[in-house]
Amino acid sequence: MKSAMRPAKPPRRIPPKKPSNQKDPVGVYCRVRPLSPSDQECCIEVINETTVQLHPPDGCKANRNGEYKETQYSFKQVFGTLVTQKELFDVVSKPLVEDVIRGRNGLLFTYGVTGSGKTYTMTGSPGEGGLLPRCLSMIFNSIGKYQAKRYVFKSDEKNGMDVQNEVDALLERQKREAQPQVIPRTPLTRQRVDPEFADMINIQDHCKIEEVDEDSVYSVFVSYIEIYNNYIYDLLEEVPLDPIKPKPPQSKILREDQNHNMYIAGCTEVEVKSTEEAFDVFWKGQKRRRIANTQLNRESSRSHSVFIIKLAQAPLDADGDNVLQEREQITVSQLSLVDLAGSERTNRTKAEGNRLREAGNINQSLMTLRTCIEVLRENQLCGTNKMVPYRDSKLTHLFKNYFDGEGKVRMIVCVNPKADDHEESLQVMRFAEMTQEVEVARPADKPICGLTPGRRYRNQAFKEELTRRLEERGGPQNGESDDQSVTDLLIQSFPPLPSCELLDANDDQTLPRLIEILEKRRRIRQMMGDEFNKNVCSFRAMLQDVNGAVTAKENFVQGKMTEKDRTIVSQKSEMERMEKKIKTLEYKIDILEKTTTIYEEEKRTLQQDLESQHHKLQRQLSDKRRLEARIQGMVNENAMKWEKECERRVAAKQLEMQNKLWVKDEKLKQLKAIVTESKSDKPERPPRERDREPKIPKRSISPAPVPNIPPVNMRHRRSRSAGTERWVDHKPPSSMETDTVMQPHIPNSIKVAVPSEKALAKCDRYMLTHQQLASDGELETKLIKGDVYKTRSGGQSVQFTDIETLRQESPPSASRKRRSSPCNDPPQGETTDSDWTDVETRCSVAVEMRAGSNLGPGYQHHAIPKRRKP
Incomplete structure (x- = not known):
């Protein structure tokens, strides 16, 4: 019947598109955790929707590098303490889920110090689901009715997917259901989600994507790993339970597939069909994750956890009934949700032994991530070609393809505003602000199957018509399916054949009765053939009507499209005109900006010259005042000096004249005395x-x-x-x-x-x-x-x-000689006449x-x- 309707068309191949050269920066968002009641001092303030400011705590002095001064950091968007999980999901995760359904990859990881709310942001709490359950809910709400049956898609263990036909998938389902549980499993196998966490997946908003390819089938696979001490462990791996000698979990290794993408060899991928089933798998792995109690966090993550949601999709055939068996038509996209362990300082956590080793490996992997970001930033800004050290850590090695252009990268920076975490929050902010400068190549759109759209809808209409006819007969009997009921309806119309065994040679009833029944069956068959031809004619007429309606609709749509094309052409011409005008205005703006820059430089130069001239004038005035004061002092000093010199000369002259006069007087007196004594003739008196x-x-x-x-x-x-x-x-x-x-x-x-x-x-x-x-x-x-x-x-x-x-x-x-003869010397104090x-x-x-x-x-x-x- 289906072949009579329309012959199957081979799928039309579309050549792959060239990779896009456009780049997008890494989207970095900041979320501030509410301050706990015990912490009174807050060191982080939300300035606006894109900026936060860090205040130094009380009693903390700024060093010479300015690390403790008030600093502001800008991000793509900042979420304050009152932002809900839904608002955060709509801005950050929803675009990534849309890209995954359209065949593109995405990476989302939370980063911050220990106790900053990373796990809460990713997982959520009862009544307030986090990003992970909301992503799962959105995916299943969008592809719920287009999901393929189990085991139609099957992993090839090499980071790829194979597709099976319905028969092989049915056989594998039956085989899995009938397989006995010989090997005892861990208690992880038959558990259900704890009731206290059931509210996490009870998402009431039912967010979904409307534009989903209806001619494709989808299947969701999840895997959950952790990176502990730079080793990769599968959290979903089922290991035999040996109470005597338990076997430790084995670490996994990283490999590179044929497309040079990194994947984890031997990692368990579980096919899930609902949000509840996917979150159940997640919660089973979450109970195996390594956490510990530290002085900073009661449930501190000691490893980096990665939850991978892989979506496989393949188109239907031309009839819209079966999945195409060509592997090249399968599109596999994945969304990696990474909950990084928090960076911590051992002098605050007082870690010892295993906790100290874990903290060292956590900080080392985060430092490697920071080094890779710095090298990528330097290569893009400076044009260098340094080798990015992805292989130094399993974390960076696993996600190196995302930074090379295999998908979008988003980061949520979680910070705690308490004053004790100020130093660590400062380093986190610097790394996050630097990460924004790294650009990742925009992934190219993957080609889709080139068959005529609407195949699933036509196949569904045909099935609904057969179901309607079956209901007119009375519906399926004894729990049989619709397809089986239609077949039985055709077979039960024939009368049963009687027994053809001849026990007696004179039996003349068996053969006539058989001939009668066969004649009746022939007539019924002819009638059914006529009915079938009549139904075929009516169905063809219906198809012609449908085709006419579709043709009319296509003509109508074509007319609308022609009208829209005209509108688009006019709008393009208008856009070209506006673009030319914009270029002209931009050219004028550039000229004005250059002119403004020149004027500003001239103004700055003139201001500097004016200031220098003003300073020079001030110096000259001060020098002039000092010179005047100095000259005035010198004048006063010289005046006093010459006045004293004149007085001294006058006094010296007076004294000299007095001395000359006195000398003349003395000489006259001596001459008079000598003359007077020489003239006197006195007799010599005796000695007595x-x-x-x-x-x-x-x-x-x-x-x-x-x-x-x-x-x-x-x-x-x-x-x-x-x-x-x-x-x-x-x-x-x-x-x-x-x-x-x-x-x-x-x-x-x-x-x-x-x-x-x-x-x-x-x-x-x-x-x-x-x-x-x-x-x-x-x-x-x-x-x-x-x-x-x-x-x-x-x-x-x-x-x-x-x-x-x-x-x-x-x-x-001479005087000593004269004094040597005491007889001749007169007494002391006397002078002789001689x-x-x-x-x-x-x-x-x-x-x-x-x-x-x-x-x-x-x-x-x-x-x-x-x-x-x-």
Whole structure:
């Protein structure tokens, strides 16, 4: 009957499309976990739907690298603490499920520190299912009525799928059902989902995809693995239960298929037909997963878990009844849901032994993932061709095809806002923000079968027509199927054949009755043939009507499509016009932006020049003010200096004139005395009378001034030194007291043995005593004097202005010879008349005197008579 309707058409092959060169960045989303009641301080704030800000915790200081300053990080979307699981699924996972049903791969993994909510995001909780059960629910809601029967698709153990016909699939189903359970299985085999987790798969929104290929059949396979200590273990593997010597699970190895895609060799793939069955398989593997209690998390994942949902689809034949048996027409896509173990620090978890080893392997695999991301980012940004170290970890080696362009990659960064996790959250944010810069090649669309669409619908209509006719007969009997009932309806119309056994030669009833029944069966067969031809004609007429309706509809659709094509052509022309206009505007915008940039640079340059000129002017003004102040000080100082110099010169001139006048007066008096004494002729008195006469004291003759007396230093006048000025008398401990007449005496002075800043702050003048041996072996004392000035920085400085020299000398040798004869020497304090007889001797008497104006305060002038020549 089916061959009479329409001959089967061979499938039309469509050449594969070239891979797309377009790239999409890795989608990174951030989810903030609610703060627990015990944690009062929060260090993460959601700024807007794409930005979060990290605050340093209280008492934490920023280092020189700025790691503890307030920083902001941007993601594709940020989900706050009030976001539900459904909202997260609609944004992140729903596009990946749609791609899987359309034949494209997808990878979704959660990343974050331990206790940040990764497992909750992936699995969920009772009453609030996570991403995994929602993905399963969406897949089965979309392909529920288009699923193939069990064992139509069969894994080839090499990351591929084979397709079987209905007969082989039925035989395998019967074989599996009749196979005895000889080997005892683990208790994992006959369990059901715990009631407390049944609400996880009770998804009320019934999300599904409307645009599903109705001319294809689908089948879902799931597998569940974990990567523990860089080894891969199958969580769904059934192992014999040996209570005496239990066999440890065997690790799996990674292999590469003929398309250079990585897969896990020998991994169990379970075919499931509903969300409940798939989640039951997941929960069986979840109970085998390695978890442990740490100081940071009561149920901390000690391994990376990977739940793989593999969807196989193949088109129906031209009649819409059976699956095409060509392997090339099978499309296999998979969605990998990865729950990464949390990174942790051993100084916080206090891990030891196995926990320490597990933490080290977890951190090492996450570090390898970060290194691969960094190398991919560097290769794309800098144009380098460095080798990405995928093989350093089983985690990165398994998913390297996704980063090479075999599917979309999505990452959910889970963070805990408590202050204790601030350091770890900072590192997670940096890695997530860097991951966004990696671009993954967009996968090319896989070709579909080129048969006429609507095959399943026509086959369903034919079956409904046969069912209607069967119902008119009374429906199937004794639980038989619809197809069997239609066949029985045709067979039961014939009368049964009687027994043809001849026991008697005279039997004349068996053969006539057989002939009658056969004639009746012939007539019924002819009638059924006529009925069949009539039905065929009516069915052909119905098909012609349907074809006419379809043709009319196709014509109508063709007219609509022609109209739409015109609209599309007009819209394309409009779009081209708009694109040209956009290009023109973009060109103008570029010119304006360049002009703006030039003006801004010129403005910035002018502002910098203006600022530099302003600073230069300010410096010049300050230099000018300092120069004016300095010149004014120099003018004042020179004025005071010349005023003092004039006073000193006037005083020196006055003193010189007075000394000259005094010298003339003295010379006149001496000459007068000499003349008067020479003219007197007095008799010589005896010695006794001479002794009785009163001794006349020797006159104190003022010393004759030195002809070339240096000018008097007006700065050391007695009138000034005797005032309110205070002196610092600096006399080193090694100085000797000379006990001379000319010993300086400074009243009201501060005597110090070493330089003292406090003494200088209290005084105006300074004197340093220095002693040394002269060239002739005599002791020479120098008094170095100076003025004390205050400096701008608040200190004191000394400017030396004068040096006074005191020197002790022994008497001449001639006088020592004259004193050696005591009989000839007159008594001390007396002068003989012979000593003063000649004018030469008397006129040679002189007084040696130094200028007293340079000796400082407290000095007294002493007359020292010169000895007469022998």
